Amino acid sequence: MNSGRGALLFIALACVGATGCASYEERMRSARRAYYDGDLDRAVELLEEAADSPGVDRHVASLELGSALLTAGRYARATWEFEEADNRLEVLDYTSVPLEDLASFVLGGEMKDYRASPPERVLVNTLNMLAFLGLGDPEEAAVEARRLRILLDRTDVPEDELYANDFAWALAALTFEAAGDREEATDAWRVVPGSPLADRRLTAGALAEGERAGTVLVVVQRGKVPVRREAIYLFPVGDGLHTLHVPTLVPRASSFTGAQVAVDGAALGEVPTLFDLGAHTRQRFEREFTRLLAAAVIQAVPRTVLTESLREQAVAQADDEHKPAVEALAWIASFLLDLGLAQLTPTDTRSWSLLPEAFHARRLNLPPGEHRISVGLRGARTVDLPFDVTVEPGRLTLVHVATGPHEGWRPLPAARRRNLEGRPEAEKALEILEAAAWWREHIRP
Amino acid sequence: MRTTLLLSALLALAACSGPYFTRGSDDPSIDEPAMSVRLDREDLRVAMEQWYAAFNDSAFVKEIPQRERKIAILAIENDTSEHIGSALRNLIELVETHLVNDRVFQVVSNDTIVADAIAQERLRDLGDSVDPETVALLGKEFGIHYFVHGRVGETAEKTRDTRRIQYFLFLKVTEVATTQRVFQLQIPITKQVEG
Secondary structure (H helix, E strand, O other): OHHHHHHHHHHHHHHHHHOOOOOHHHHHHHHHHHHHOOOHHHHHHHHHHHHHOOOOOHHHHHHHHHHHHHHOOOHHHHHHHHHHHHHHOEEOOOOOOOHHHHHHHHOOHHHOOOEEOHHHHHHHHHHHHHHHHHOOOHHHHHHHHHHHHHHHHHOOOOHHHHOOOHHHHHHHHHHHHHHOOHHHHHHHHHHOOOOHHHOOOOOOOOOOOOOOOEEEEEEEEEOOOOEEEEEEEEEEEOOEEEEEEEEEEEOOOOOEEEEEEEEOOEEEEEOOEEEOHHHHHHHHHHHHHHHHHHHHHHHHHHHHHHHHHHHHHHHHHOOOOOHHHHHHHHHHHHHHHHHHHHHHOOOOOOOOOOOOOEEEEEEEEEOOEEEEEEEEEEEOOOEEEEEEEEEOOOOEEEEEEEOHHHHOOOOOOOOOOOOOOOOHHHHHHHHHHHHHHHHHHHHOO | OHHHHHHHHHHHHHHHOOOOOOOOOOOHHHHOOOOOOOOOHHHHHHHHHHHHHHHHHOHHHHOOOOOOOEEEEEEEEEOOOOOOHHHHHHHHHHHHHHHHHHOOOEEEOHHHHHHOHHHHHHHHOOOOOOOHHHHHHHHHHHOOOEEEEEEEEEEEEEOOOEEEEEEEEEEEEEEOOOOOEEEEEEEEEEEEEEO
């Protein structure tokens, strides 16, 4: 009777634990839905609520809000949001932070304020530059360009990543040019000498004698960056079945594969890709995964030891008559309890999800006057967006498009578990978990 | 009675929550603390006082001919990584206000110069020095004898929990006729944030 009661209590505990909290994706669903369905006012309203609330999402919601405001052309408000984010956002680099911190932040991370990844941190200044250029204030945009340069100089970002974001460097160079900071512009162009944005040749029309061209910068944020979801891996340890909870990246389909531009009705061709953020994010995640798995093991050890211990106690206390039934119940209960305990420290799946898959940009050097710039989004769907701009000599005018509100909302695809068989890091993880269970059983029963 | 007490307590609690607003004239101490590493009114006041004292004591002001006293403040370039553009625009206004009230100089306001499209374009590209064409334009179009321009640079440093910015504000006075710099002052301002 005692053993039956113990097993029932064990199952009750497991069921209570298994009722998890809403994930970041669920908490942000309404705002994302409004954004991708084109209701930017509603998206901004919902994101403002999230950014103003004292919860753990406020910092990441502030980044999402900045993106939504930039897309909506509410540049002044966007600059304010990005500046706030710039001042308070802390960075967590999964590729270099100690494993214990990684376990604490990433695998129990939704309990704490959001920490941005280094590429996200760089994009705060990049998007703020765009917002200030949208406001027609190149001097303030140049401040963001300097902040970006200082950030890249100071952070321990590997060199291949430091220069991966050609778009940020080229935008900084163009911004310095627009602000009249020639030396700083020259320094920034040195990093990206072959950038299409460096082209100063007249794009269309002709200049009158003594007339100076103006510049139109067309920027297209295309698609949706991959986002994090939790993947659960099952591991047999001892006689029980246990779980490892690891964030994984899920891709999100886009309706558009590229963008084209025309000036005053004359087609000029593609707006080239300057930064494939999606590919960069995936490459980075590949480098992070081994450490994430190791951190997940660190977090799983106490959970595994506890649930195995409870399962063994329940079985040991059962009388012979009920033993087979108690063994089966205890096996189920220990698995549920393992899942439930993991839900108490949910995996951090927060990320700046309104970022694009890729940044496209093209520089148009045009004679002063009125011009119609047409941006055509191409792919499974076609959307043509006209912009009437006034080009002034020596000045930079921004035409900014984000495909997000034209994409349409789709639910996130399920997290796909990677095949870990044969992967040395997975075998090592299993060894650690087995060693922990053995240690508890034999050394410190 | 108990209900009344409870309601009073709740009302008192409600009264204690929410934002508080204070007028600077009622409590001048609210202007004193530094709230960020940017430039605030106190920084501008101190900078202005230093500049004004040095400027008035300079040989340039003491020896300036009576007929050549038309001056303008062109621009103070922000070469820092802080958004201090609006503070610098206020500083230009402060300098102008002092010069106007002193009656030593005739001041052509910055707004007048910026309203001129050609001058505005030239001033936007203004670097550390002013090119001869811009100087000629200032003399010809606005009859200016002297102009003030400057820049703010920085040395920014950061440790684990402290960030310090050392600003260097350079203000220069140039004679239009000769393009010679007749007065120059460097004003240091340091701001720090901890935690």
